[in-house]
Amino acid sequence: MLIIVVTISTFVVLFTTIMRRHSFPLVLSAMNVANLLHVSCIVLYIAIMGGLASRDVRLLFLNERIMRWMHQLPVNLYHLGYLTSVSRLMVPCFLVMTALALSMNRYIRDQRRKIYLFAVAPTLLLALLYYPDIYKWMIYRQIHMLSLLVRCSFAWIVAELLVSLGILLYEYYEISIPVFRKNFLYILIAIVSQMLVYLIFATKDPAQIYNLFITEYLNLGISNYISPSLSSTGWDILILLVIVGALIGAWGIVRYEHFQYSEEREYAVLEKQFSAADMGISVFAHSMKNQILSAQVLHKRMRRELRKDKPDLRQLKDYEEEMARLNDSMKAHIDEYYATINSKHLILALTNAREVADAAISKFYEKYPGVSIRRDFQTGNRVLVDFSLFSEAIYNLLVNACEATAGIEGPARISLTIRAERMWVVFAVTDNGIGVPDKMRRKIFQPFLTSKSKDSSWGMGLFYTNRIVRQHMGHLRMESKSGEGSTFMILLPALTAGRKPEMRAAGKKEGN
Structure with a gap:
């Protein structure tokens, strides 16, 4: 039962890797495969040794027939023990790599090579020491090395888990954009579910498969795989939590993949619509x-x-x-x-984020001199933009916010915020207007969509803005509640300090 659940979760992640083909699903898949190998080896060892209660047999093997079949497999215990040792060490190592792939903190990304070395080098050394021939030679010559190896391997696993947990939690709490935070939560659910499976057996040293009956090993006080330290009820609860967590984790990865796929499909549809608009x-x-x-x-x-x-x-x-x-x-x-x-043609230049925002506000005041905009510029990071087009995109969002607050009771409140968000510079336009109706939210960026009269608006403003943002390798997001207002966020890639971007034009602007 346990292996089936872990296998399903692993295949879901492998499917994500095939579909996405970038670093995060790749290392997450490697972690899942290592965890599946770790659990499979231990379950096989338990089947070979026997001595389980019928309830534990059902939880691990579904029925006794499967356990008897596994018991009769011709397995070399030294090979099985080494596979268990290596997979036990690789799971937290790949977890560190997964955390690094997910992190967008600049300092962590700049230190990735050092953190990779921190995770990989000791893991390879411990894997070498657990090799059966080296292990036997070392233990038989210096028996106290057994205790040292057991404690060092466990301490290193704990250290890697804590580092990974710290990076992931920091990343989660650094995210303020709801859609990104929700997306990241799906990933955390998948990782936590796998760690629940892993931690059932990770506290037990796999060297017991080599020498279960050595007196010195028994004196270390480490429980063996066959006799778990939990009571029967505790074991049942833990297995149930693992199964539920693994299923939720698989669901989380599916939701994550669906979210990414839906976003890309939506953009592809919008591109086709814009092509039609170009010819329309x-x-x-x-x-x-x-x-x-x-x-x-x-x-x-x-x-x-x-x-x-x-x-x-x-x-x-x-x-x-x-x-x-x-x-x-x-x-x-x-x-x-x-x-x-x-807007098909861009001339990119390195620009202070505040300058392009000020240009958009100045243009807005020319049309709406009596409307006040609150500025909250928290960062002055530089961005690579076409100054004219990108300021036009911000201006369109300001105009959209002004029109949304035209019919409300009480004073209109419009703000333009610039802040650093992980690897992005975020331009957020917020209003307290009527909000976007639920039925329009999914198609808000489609061309020719408007709630106003066709004589006064074509419904091209937000679509035009979205196209400009996409051309700058950015994203346009919306958060809205009917009757409470909306926030439109432009996310542009932040430039890493100390690096000179390539000043390359995407094309030449046509003259008037």
Whole structure:
């Protein structure tokens, strides 16, 4: 039963590795395989030695027939003991590597080689000392080396587990973006479930498979695999927790993979939609045609009014204002469509994050001079951006926030925050507006999606912003509650201090 659960969890992680093909699933898969090998070797050893209660047989083997079959396998105990020793040492070693692959702390990433050496070198040394021939030669010459080896190997396992736990917990509490925090929690569940399985047997030294009946070994007070230190009830509870934890861990990895896959699929769909939008001149022409027809209707009304002996000046004034509104709307649509096409080309430059945010706010005040924006610039990190396009993206989010607060009761509150978040520089625009309706959240970045009148908005602003952010190798996230407001976050890769980025243009901007 225990092996089946661990095997299922391992295959789920292996599937993730095949799908994702980057460092984190690779080392997590290695840790799961090592843990599966460790548990399998011990269960096989228990089957060979026998002497279990029927309840323990069911928990470990499902039924006694499987245990008898394993008991009759021709297994060399020295080989089995060495596999158990190596897999026991490799699990925490791969856990350290998993923690390093997940960490985005700059100091930890800069010290990765040293931490790898810290994890790998002693592990290889201990694995060498547990090799049967070396182990027997060392123990028979100096019997006190047995106690030293047992205690050193266990102390090293504890040290690696504590280092890994420290890195993972620090990383988890450093994450403030809810979607990333939830995603990281899925990974932690998977890791903790595997560690529950591992810790059942990791406290017992595998050298007992070599020399279970040596008096000096028995005097160390280490419980053997066959006679667990827990009571029957405690053993049942622990096994149950392991099974539940492993199943939850497998579910967590599936959720993590589904989250990543859904995000990539959503972006692929958006790219196709934008390609369609690039070629959707007919849509653009149709919308412009409607507004031109409206302008023609107004023009006819104005001509009719002017032909009267006594034209109504107030009516003419209303017509003139409506005509001006239509002209402004058509110009805005043309500018937006041109900017959408022109956004395919970037000229990247190293820029202070505060400067590009200030440029966006200045442009916003030109259109909305009476609206106040609270600035909370917590970092002045430099980012690699196309200054004009990226400030336009922030400006679009500010305009979106302003429009969201237009109809609320009480004062509108809009803020622009810049902060460092792990390996990202985050630009967050927060408002206390009406929020995004639940039915629109999944498709909020799709083109031509708007809750406002089609005459005043095409619904291209957020999609256009998302495209700009993606071109800068960033991400655009949204957190919203209906009636309470929204936060739109742009995440850009932070530049590591001391490294000069490649100043390479993604293309040339077309002239006006």
